[in-house]
Each structure stands twice: as structure tokens, then as C-alpha cells.
Amino acid sequence: MAIKYVYYFGAGKADGNGSMKNLLGGKGANLAEMAGHPDLRLPVPAGFTITTDVCTYFYANKRKYPAELKGQVDTALRKVEQAMGKKFGDPSNPLLVSVRSGARRSMPGMMETVLNIGLTSKTIPGMIAKTGGNERFVYDAYRRLITMYADVVMEKAAGIEHEEGMGIRQQLDRLLDAKKRERGVRNDTELTAEDLKDLCAAMQQKIQDVLGKKFPDTPQEQLWGGIGAVFASWNGKRAVAYRNIEGIPHDWGTAVNVQSMVFGNLGESSATGVAFTRSPATGENHFYGEYLVNAQGEDVVAGLRTPAPINAESSSEHNQDMETLQKLMPAVYKQLFDIQKRLEEHYKDMQDIEFTIENGTLYMLQCRVGKRNGPAAVRMAVEMVKEKLITKEEAVLRVTADQLDELLHPILDPAAERQQTAIAKGLPAGPGGSRGQIAFTAEEAVQAAKEGRDVILVREETNPEDVAGMRAARAILTARGGMTSHAALVARGWGKCCVVGCGGIEIDLRGRRMIVGGKSYGPESWISLNGTRGLVYEGKMNMVEGGANEFLAQFLKICDAVRRLKVRTNADTPADARRAREFGAEGIGLFRTEHMFYGENCDQPLNRLRRMILAPDRQSRIEALNELYSYVKADIKATLEAMDGLPVTIRLLDPPLHEFVPHEEQKLADIALDLGISMDAARKRAETLKETNPMMGHRGVRLGVTYPEVTEMQVRAILEAAAELIQDGKKALPEIMVPVVAESREMATQFDLIAKVHKEVCAAKGIRKIPHLAGTMIEIPRAALTAGELAETAQFFSFGTNDLTQMSFGFSRDDIGGFLPEYLEKGILPADPFQTLDQAGVAELVQIGIQRGRATRPDLKVGICGEHGGDPESVKFCHRVGMDYVSCSPFRVPIARLAAAQAVVEEAAAAAGKKKPAKKSGSSKTKGRG
């Protein structure tokens, strides 16, 4: 049996269906589903999909096709002809087709498209006849075909290099401009049929001159040229770069969709549009879309004309005066409205659809899960659960961590905004606020990011070549384009602050300035954007943390209902503790005692700590410790109280002592005086404390072993604080954590001290027992390996994956600047291991630690307190390996709650064999896009 390479769709039936994305690509599978699924059978222009297998074959066989392909294409083309009642290349009733790419995962704008294939000197007359003598339309279509084909097929796919600005497309565009100048008109639409006919001839001549080849004049040659160009574009520079950024495998390949052309630009009863079944910007459950009368689909996406709203709900300040589709063509709108309803019910998710109306007839050109911003994703998830469209488990997969993060993003300070008037207003394409200096090109933005400067990329409009600069910029501002323009789509996908279609700005690219209201802004100027409202301000405005959204709390409750992993926070002060509880923290996973000596208002305790450190002998150290004691205790007590009985893991003094030694001579002198030692002695002591590799030096438990009095002071502060709270009728649950442990016996010395102090405090307070746990941090490779022994006495483990990563890799985090960027760039490491837990090494140590620890003590409490506790993939890992909780910074708590819930659902799916849990970083971005 021959392999099936070509899948027909159209006229209520299809060879494929929506589940065949790997073979047909997303677009092809959805076209088949829309055309053929019994629930849908939508008016899809007939066509066929050439499978991704052909792409694979193409690259494996020196860009040749399988022998069977030609015949299968011919057969499918016959079916299309039948369905459409036209014939490809027929002089009297010609079929025109488009050739488009379609990968498994959408790569918007990254591959090539050729439209109007089938227009030749032979078919043009028939086409004119079939469009009621619309000669102008036909030559306009021909002009578009020639331009696209020359660019995509004859130049790019042929691998022809050219100088900057000398590409065939630019040369052909210049002919168009020349013709407009010659005719004294501004818009293409003002050119006559005759003008266009001349232009087509001139373009063909130019192609012959520049590329040395004739523009092909047979439909078959055009068709196969288009197919080859799409396959070739899979390995185009932009596509490869995009896949690298998005983590899409290079061997997936693209499918090619060949589909009958329908025309939205046949006159006033034709139109084209893009719509969403719910608002992709807010998530509101209303049909939302934009359309252009007498236009091709490209015109909407390109943002060249400002589109009109399809209905009242879709109107904005920018297009509220324009006529809606609902008013203009009520019957077609009704049909479209019903279709979108059926599509959402069918796919159980918000759909992004493209349609064309040709002479009053509606055609569905595409449907796919619609991209949305974070607030919209959250609201849809919550409302779809309420509508019983989806389950809670499905809902948690509908919001990515990045989307949730958008809601937590900083915004411009509302107070500051109230005092200033916006200099311009555009479309709110990406929420949150941002500020930066102006970058006028993608290159400038990339360079600025390298230098650590915040910039906003300001462009007339963006295109796929700008992607790196868009990523590097803090925010994006465009003068043109709508909510579905390139800039808007890309920014939304990344959760980046973005304002598009901001007509009030004028960009002078050569002069590197932006002119707004007659005032000029250069590369040094600061501007601020409110991406949620589409506002542009002059200057560097204050920012504040993102405000919660009414749906956020509901969504996180859904997550809480699904997840099993607890989420704690890292907090070092009572204020942190209170804030973290607001974010939903269920305890503190890391309270760093030493942090009370950093920051503001800590001169007093810090000085006392320094006295303790520089003390010449044990006696003066104990005196200094006694003075320090009250500060430590007060802080711990307030934190325990704020957490109201939720567990608080308090880490004993961790950093090397030298970190606290004052650098200023005067401060050192003061302490020396205070301690009654000479300045020389103080300097000598400070010198003694210096270390070659302080990260691996005399710190953590090693300090506790050599200076047991330091441990005693801290433990006494913790236990007395707890005892006093309990005696006041309050709740307190301290978990005392010994850091930097490499060997069970060193930990045991500290546990002995804890037991001793516990006894003493109980006796002093007349209390039988103070509830507390004693455990250790697992942050040294050897601790993970000897976890079985550690668990003999440790009641909990907390994985300190920051240090564990440092030591597993031998990477000093302070010193990776010299090589890590190059490692990431060269792909030596897939991700910064300090951001996403390294699966090949560190994760194994974590697993070994848990497994051996639980083998000794089955009820061992296990958590993580490195920064990975706030990284979604790492949180999922923590769930999979059976941790009890993760602990992260307060602002990451919601992210962790979501990731923990997703982990449950993914685990169930994996268990059911339906789906493997995501292993690669970045793959979470595709969750919820079905």
C-alpha cells in the first residue's frame, strides 16, 4: 500500500481530522476537523494538506519528493475542482489556490505563503469573466501573486542572496510606488486595471532582469514552486531562530496546505476578518473580532488598515465609529456567530478563527485555540468551569505560569498616572506597565538589553525579523496595527507590555526620533507605557506591583482544590510573612536569621553581630551574643506570630562570618574599642576570617560546631519566642533548620544543642514541651548521598537547591558571568540551572536524598527552599518526587500554586498513558493551546 501523503478536505468531508496535528500540522488538522466533523461541517473552501512526512522526506532526500506525491496531489486537486466547480488552469472557469505552511505548533509569520496560484496569461481572461468583468481585481490579484511568488519561490527558496534593501520584493514594491507616483495617487486601490496590468508586465520584466528567470505562466509550475517554497521555508533563518527560542524540535517539519482561494476583496459585499470566541484581551465571554470590507486576510493581520469591529462588543475607542459586520451583513454575521458558538463548544476552548466573505458567502479559513493574555486566560478558565464547559483539572492547564505572572506583573504607579497626561493612546495589546528608553530597531533593543538598559522598542509596525528585539525590549510600542497584528500577537504570547496602533506617534527612523504632538523623543528619552489601557507617557514613571484581578483569587482556589503540594514562602521579616500569607503561603519554608542584619534600620543588631564575630575569645563572644539575643528573638517572635501556627522553618546562621565584617576602618575601630581589643587585633581577626572560597568555607553548621554558643543563642531565641506565644494563648510552630550539613555527625552536634536548650527553656518557662521540629537543609551533594543517615535524627529535609546546584556543577553563582551566557548561547546548557532545576544532575541528587531519607524515616517532611521553588517546571518536579511542599519568594507563591495543580493533572494524564509530563523548560507555554 502506498503511503498517504495528501489529505483532502472540503464540502462536508475530510480525509483527516483535528487529532492529526502531527501529520497534518495544526492548520491542516483544524481545516479537516471544521470541514469533516459531523458536528461542524463548516463552509471551508476545499483543499488538501500535504503531510509533514513529506517535509521530513524532502530534507532527508536532498529536497526531492516521494514518487507517489505527484499522483496524490493530482487526485486531490481533481476532488477540489469537483467540490468548487472550477478547474485548475481552466481558461474559462479557473480554480485559484493558496499554498500555506502549517506546523504542529503555530509559528506565526515564520514560514511562507503564496496566494492566487493558478493565475496565468491563459486563465486571467476567464477569471475576469467569472468576476463579472472585474479586471482591476484580477490584475491586482495577479500583481500580488507575482510579488509573493518572486520573493518567496524565485528568490528565497532558491537561496538567492541580495544586498540589504535590494531583494526582489523591494524592487517590485518600488515599481508599485513608481506607478502610484506616476499616476499621482496615494493608495493601491486608486490604481486602475490598466495601471495594474502595466505594472504586472513591468514586474515580470524586472524579475527576468534581476533573477534571470521568467515568471512561470503555468498553474502546475506555480503550484509546485509554491509547495517547494513552503517546505524550504521550514529551514529558513527566521523559522529556525523561532524554533530555538520556543523549543520546537527542528525535525517536526511542516505540512503544506493547498486550498481554494476565496476573495474578501471582490467588492463591498466581500470582506475578511479575524475573530475570537471570547475576548483574548480580557477573557470576557463575548464574540470578539475585527474585519475589513473588500480586503484580503493579510490586510487584517498586517495592520495596514485599521479594521472595523464585527459587533458592538468588539468596538473600541479606535473603531467605535466604524460600521460593525453585524449591522453591515446581519445574515452573514448570524451565520458566523452560530459557527463560533459551535466551534467553542466543540473544542471546549476559546477559538481564534479566520473567515472570508466572498460576494456575501461566508467561508471559514482557519480555526485554532486562540492565544490570550494572562488576565483573559484566568478569567476564561474560571468562567468555563462555572459554565461546566471544562473541569477544574482542565482549567488549571488553561493558564500558563507566564500568563499568571502577567497578573502579578508590575504596573505603572496609578498615583503617578493620575498626575500625568498621556502623550498618545494606542491599543492595549499586552498588559502591565513598563518604562524604558527608546530603541528604534531590534538591534538597538538587543544591544541595550546586553548592556542592562531598559528599552522600549518603538516601531512603525513589527515583523518577524524584529522578534529578537521584541524579546529583548521591556515593552513594545507600534504606530500601526490592530489587536491581531504581529506585535500584538507576539507580545501577548510572551505576556509583555505592548501598545499597538498608536497613530499619534510618528517615527523618523533615519533621524532616530519619535515625534509626538510636535515634540521629539530620541534614544535617550524615557517613555512609560500602560499596556493594559494602551497609554503612552513621557518620562520614567514609578512602577508598582501588579494588582490582583477578581478572577485570580477564584482561579487560585481552583488550583488549590486540585493540587497536593503545599506552598510556602521564603520570608525573612514579619512584614514579609504577612504579605506572603496574602499570597496564599501555607507556611514559611525559609526564614534566614542573618537577614535581620541586612537592609535598613539594622545598624544596632548588625553592630552587635560584628562584635560577636570579632570577639577575641569565647567569653566576649558570649557577651556579644547576649546583647544580640533580644533582636533575634523579637524578629522571630513577630514572624511566628504573623504565621499564626503555620510552620516557620528558621535556618540557623548560614553565611561565612567574614561577610559581616565592616569594610570601613572607622566601623572596625569602633568595634575594636567596644571589645577592648587593639585595632591590630581586630584587623588580624578580620583577616583570619577571609576565605579563598567562602561559599565552601567556614559557614553554616561548621560555624555551629566551632562556635556552639552561636547556635545556642539562636535556638534559645526561637524556643523562647515560641514558648511565650504559646503561653499567651497563641500558636507557634518553629522548624529549626541546620544549614550546610555534609555529614550526620555534624548535624547531630547541633541537634544535641537544640535538645539541651529546649530542656532549659522548658524548665525556665515552666512548660512541658515547646512544639518544634529539628531538620536540615540538603544543599551539599554529600548530604543527599548520606540522607539515610541524616534522616535518623532529622525530622525534615529542605532542599537548598541553590547551593546544591552550585556544588553539583562546581559553578560559583557569583562567578558564572564569564561563561554561563556563552553556555546558554551555544546550547551547552538548555537553561540557567539556577532558574530551572537541572534534570540531568541536581534532580537526581534530590531524588536520591528523598528516597534514602524516606527509607529511614517514612514520614520525613520534605521541601525545597531554593529559588527553584518558584519555577513552574521545578515545582512540578518537586511534586513528582513526592515533596511535601515548595517554598518560594512571596510573589511566586501563586505561580507555585498553579504549577502544583498542573503537576497533579499532568501526573494523572501520564499515569493514564495519555500524555507524558512535560520535561522541558518552556514547554509550559503551550499548555492550554490543545
Added chain:
Amino acid sequence: MAIKYVYYFGAGKADGNGSMKNLLGGKGANLAEMAGHPDLRLPVPAGFTITTDVCTYFYANKRKYPAELKGQVDTALRKVEQAMGKKFGDPSNPLLVSVRSGARRSMPGMMETVLNIGLTSKTIPGMIAKTGGNERFVYDAYRRLITMYADVVMEKAAGIEHEEGMGIRQQLDRLLDAKKRERGVRNDTELTAEDLKDLCAAMQQKIQDVLGKKFPDTPQEQLWGGIGAVFASWNGKRAVAYRNIEGIPHDWGTAVNVQSMVFGNLGESSATGVAFTRSPATGENHFYGEYLVNAQGEDVVAGLRTPAPINAESSSEHNQDMETLQKLMPAVYKQLFDIQKRLEEHYKDMQDIEFTIENGTLYMLQCRVGKRNGPAAVRMAVEMVKEKLITKEEAVLRVTADQLDELLHPILDPAAERQQTAIAKGLPAGPGGSRGQIAFTAEEAVQAAKEGRDVILVREETNPEDVAGMRAARAILTARGGMTSHAALVARGWGKCCVVGCGGIEIDLRGRRMIVGGKSYGPESWISLNGTRGLVYEGKMNMVEGGANEFLAQFLKICDAVRRLKVRTNADTPADARRAREFGAEGIGLFRTEHMFYGENCDQPLNRLRRMILAPDRQSRIEALNELYSYVKADIKATLEAMDGLPVTIRLLDPPLHEFVPHEEQKLADIALDLGISMDAARKRAETLKETNPMMGHRGVRLGVTYPEVTEMQVRAILEAAAELIQDGKKALPEIMVPVVAESREMATQFDLIAKVHKEVCAAKGIRKIPHLAGTMIEIPRAALTAGELAETAQFFSFGTNDLTQMSFGFSRDDIGGFLPEYLEKGILPADPFQTLDQAGVAELVQIGIQRGRATRPDLKVGICGEHGGDPESVKFCHRVGMDYVSCSPFRVPIARLAAAQAVVEEAAAAAGKKKPAKKSGSSKTKGRG
């Protein structure tokens, strides 16, 4: 059935045998073997052994005995009485017994002994009668019993504390001294029977006065007092301290040996002696021993009188004028000679025997495997193999690494020795040379060692209280004592330089000076010792490395025949390489390219390296590299040539670049000038290179990734050097090693460069292929974990256990000074993990690395190049885990060859289930003591 607690021996039969050391202790088992084994049946005074089980019971039951013990002791005593024809407590024919300790492993002098038990007011007359009216002898024996018993039983075992110098023994000794003064005599022997009788009475009175108890006057009370005192002494301070040092478990317990007294001090036909079946100092195969006429055994060991040689072969400069036993009592000597022959043949090892001649009758009191020094151990092992007494496999277990080390020990520079006359001469008790300032007490020696000063402990004679000081000192010098004195035994066991019985020196302890030839030497004075010849020199003499011994080469050949593990060396220069081959190295396991920039005569290359490091851009770096190239290549070429085709593992640049930046401003300025950059730029570049934790910073392969030109230069130097040698008809086998690898992809970048340069060099030299391997160091925990991936391209692994230990523990080796000593002291770690490979953590990573590496590449070559490669226990570990080779410093190569051979034998024994391979460090000390 009652448990058997008491084992009889004597008169040609015994309840136990030599294999029962755990139950009967070493001494008891050997007494049983000597008395009862059909091949031996030697004249052993009858007695019995109370088992170590009783000791265990004693400590588990508040110092009570099992109920059955009394009856079993009585029964055994009856058998002894029968055998000896005497009765315990019999007024007319009394049996006297000794009570001695006897643990599984010898703990010389650490536990208590009581002699002459059974002498009471009732038995004294009978004893006098039985000794032919030798009243003086009997009261002398009684005096000894009283002194020992009062000290050991009535004071120490009773736990009575006393002030310094006020112990009962000292008080009784003072009575003896008073009596001698009163009688105007110098020696004990000059006191009359009457004097001694008075003395005994005075002593008994003193005991009553001081201890408030009567000296017991019944044999039974004396016997049980003695037994209890021996059991009590197992947990005496000295014994506990000794076990801690030697790693002897505290729960083993001691046995108690009760044995009939025989007397070497009954007159001129009585004698006592200690002998060895071969010379313990040289290993020569002749009967060697010392004896004293009319003396008790203690007199020989205590070194109070200089003993005579038993035969001509045993005579030395010190006793060559004394009459030998062979001459004095030819028949007894003949009997003794035969016995020692049979003993050595029976035990197949050199025996240390104690004998007593009572009125012309020979008694064997003890036999055990004799301690020996390194040269003797090596010679005996070699000769016993030649004699077919033992196999090669047995031979390699007969020499410990420490003993072998003695042969490799430094000695005084022979040239210097020739130019100086010794100030004193003593017995050569511990080989090698040493020099140091004088410590007059053990405390001083310990203190000096703490301060890092080299001292020689100079004592009248040493005793077990001095052990810590003996250990701390570089060498030991005593004024008294023979080759079997405490100082000699202990020093020999440790392979420490030692001179004993140096009569020419006079020690003024109070004045803290040593007087030799009228000249005074204080604590500041330096002296030098030749422990191989027994010479003492004034001043701090030059030292040189230990010379090889004719048997060493033969012994190492035996090791080579047994071992499987290859032994390579770490060498950084052609000179090192040549020396290492002399030591038997089979390749270089670590050649550190950067070391050619350290040390003398390397200003030129170092400056060029510095230029390379400080180069402002890639171009000037390449220029500096080109200049550096010739130095690197010349060094590598000479090293490859020296190794003549043996593999040479060359590590690419490892340390962080900042290590090479000059500290002096002038040098930096010179380089800046040379590079044509400003001093500011040079300083800035140097500053940029500084790191917080350089050990985990931008070094090793990370440099190779970011500065590929540095790798290229080195690889080119290596491959060109090899190519040129091969073209000259010589052999060369470089193994290029990439250091600090954490991830296979970073290693792969370097392998790509190696392949590229290989191609280029081959082309340039017109050669098809240059033999070489490409591999990596496993020194980062993650490398061990991802070894499976690394082995996909790496052809060899070399475990860099120094860094692996640093990162597994999170211990910066430069910074452990603040806590590691305390860790070792408190027993938190059993050993310095940088000396002996940590079994609980690092070893597991090594095992994981090998296992995963070999799973991918079964023929993966695996070695170790950390300092552990020269540590015997670690070498054995390397053998067990299947490494191909170890690499260590040149001087440790023989040790590694030995350890590798022992590993084979121990493995076979473990496989045969006879014996577990030694796991604890230090246990190798007991090998060959059977």
C-alpha cells in the same frame, strides 16, 4: 551447658589453640598453641586464660563476674597445681602465679600485670625452703608483689586519685630508695634479705597508712584482686587512648592469663630473655635476642640493665663484650634455638618470643608475630618467598604501606654526616633520619607539633604515658633501654626514626637540658638523628630522600606479580617523569600543563602566559599564545620522550586565569606596555578576572569553551610533539584530558577542537594519524552523575578526587583550617577526606561514575589522579571498583604498587569468605601480624 570461661594450658596440652584470639586474646591463644599443638608442645609454665567474654560480662554487669567463673577458675587452678607439682597457698610447696592481660591485638604496656601472686606470710617460708634457702630472692619477690599489687590493684583498679608524684608506687619506691641510702648501696641487688624483709614490712605499713587498707595476705584474695585489676585496666585512660589511636574497638575486651611463675632471677643458672626468629631491625635470617642472667622478664623490657646478646649474631657495639647465652648455657641455647626454628616454621612468620631459664630449665612464656621495621619486613617477605615458607600473595600482606614508607623515608644527608662527628651513639631502633629541636616532655612535643615546630623527644626512657608526645615528635632519643624497650617497640611500629640506649647523654629534666660530652643542649638547640645507625649529631643537618634497599626492588617485583591495577605517577616536568619511571611508574596519570609556569626558571613562559591572559582581545591573545606555544611543546615533547611510549595524560589548562596575574605593579606595567594597553586597562582586566569563589569559577573546560584558542594551542603542542617523536622513530602516547567538566556538551566542544587540530597537524606533518586518546577528568559531582553521557565520546575518565571531595563536601580545601581539625578531634569525620577517600559520599560518586561510564563504553579506561592515588586504603578502593590505574606522586608509587597487590589478595580472601577487605584507615597497620 555452662559457658566455658576458663581455658587451661600447660604440660603438652591445652583447652584452646592459636586460632582463638578473639576469645583468649593473642597471648592466651599463643600460649595454648605453644603448649598444646602436636607440632610444638613446648615447655610452657602451666596456667589458664579467662576469656574476653568475662571482660564483656564484667562491664555489662557493674563489674561483677559470671557465677560460673569462680568454680571454673578453681578447677583450672587444680590442673595447674597438678602440672607444676605445687599448690597455690601451700605453706611447704607454694605455687606462685602471674596475672596478665591479653587482648585480641597487642596493646604493649597499656594494661596491668601482677607477678608473684601467692606469696603470703604463710607461703614465704615454704618458698624459701624450695629455693634452697634463698631468703633474699623470696623477699625481693615479695617486695615486687607488694609494690605492684598496691599500685595496680589497691590504688589504680580501686580508682583512687592522688596528687602528681604521690601515687602509692612512688611512695613505696621512695621507701626502697631510703633503704638503699640507709644501707649506703646503689643497686637493689646489694640489699640483703634482712633489708628486704624490713622493707616489705615498711611497705605494708605505708599501704595501710596511705590507702587505709591492709595488703592482702591470702593467695585467693591476691589472685582475684589481680584478675579484677586486669579487667579494670582495659578501661584505664592509657588503654582507651591507645585504642583510640590504633582504632581498636572498645568492646573487644581483654582476656586474663593466670600462669605459674618461673624465675629467671634465682641465681646465675637462671636468666630471662626476649628473642626474635629473625632480626626485627634488618630482617636478616638469624636468631636474634637479648637476655639477662639472674633477672625477671620485666628487667629486659624496662631497659634498666643493658642485656647481653644470646648469640654472636645478636651482638652489637654496645654488648659485644658480654657473654652470649650460647656460650654460657650451650644446651639451653640449643633447645631454645630448636624451639624458635619450630615456631617460625609453624607460624610461617617471624616470631617474637619471651623465655625464662629457671635453674637451667627453659620455659617459653610468650610467642607472637614479631614487630619489625620496614626494611626488615621487606627483607623477610622477600626471603621467606625464596625459602618457600610463604607465597607471593602472603608476602605482599607482610609489609604495610607504613613499613614500606620507612624505606622511602628521608635520611640525613650522607655527605653532611661524613663531615661531622656524632656526639653520641645509641641503638638504632627506628630507621631513617630526622632533625629537630629538643622536647624534654611529651607535653612539650605535643605543643611543638601544634605550633608546627620539628622536635625530637629526648627522654631518659619512655613509658606509655609518653605515647602522644612520641607520636607528635619527629624522632625519639632515649638514654636508656634496649632494642626491645618501650621506645624502640613503639617507634618501630610507627616507622619513626628512633635511637635508644644512648648512654652518652645525660638528661636534666628540671633544667630542661641535655648534657653530652660536657656540653649543654636546651630546648632551642637542634640535633639530628641517624636512626638507621643510632647516631646523634649536633645541629640541623641536611636531609635527603631515603635510599632504596636491595630487597625493595625484589619486593616490589613480587607486588607487581600479584597486582592488577596499574600505577602511574603525577609528573609535571620531564625530570619528574624520569624519576617516576625509576620508582616504577607505568605512565603519567596527570601532567598539568600549567605547572610549567610555576617554580624556578620559568619567567619567560610565565610572562608570555600573563600576556595571553591580560590580552585585551582575541587577536592579541592568539599572538601571545603563539609565543607561548614553543615552551609548552618543548616541555610536553621531553616528557613524552622520557616516558617512551607509556601513556601520558596531559590535562588542559585548569586553574582560573587570575591565579597567574602578577601581584606586583611593575610586572603588570611591563605586560601592559608589552601588550600596548594602558595600565588602567591591565588593572581592569585583572580585576575582571578576580572571582569570589575561584575554585568554582571560570576555569578548566570553561576557559576552553570561552577561549577555544587556548585549547587549540595546547592540543597543537601535544599532537605536534607526539608527531615529531614518532617521525623520529620514537614512541609517544598522549592522552588529552579535559578538566572541570560538568556536562557532556562542554566536553564535546573541546573534543571537536582536538579532532580539528589533529586533522590539521596530520596534514601539516604528512602523517595519517597521531596515536592519542581524548578523555575527561571526573571531578565535579554532576560529571559523575552524567558519566553515561560523557562516556559516549570520552575514551577515558580520570577521577580528580581532590576537587570531587571539595565539591561533594562543600569544603574548600584552602579554608578548612578553621573547622577540620575540630571535626577530626570531635570524631565528626573519621579522617581527613583529602587524605583518605571518603567512603560514605565521594566513593559512591566514583562508583556511580565508573558504573555509568562503563555501561556506555565497556572498555572505558578509568583512573584516579587525586592525592588519594597514593593512599593505600584509597588504592584498594580503586582496585575494588575496577579502575585501570591509580596515579600518585612519584614517591608514593611504591606504596601504590604494594597496596594494589594487597588489594588483590584481600579481594580473593573476601571472595573466599575468609576475610573482609579492610575498610578502615589505619587497619593496614596490623597486616602481617596474623
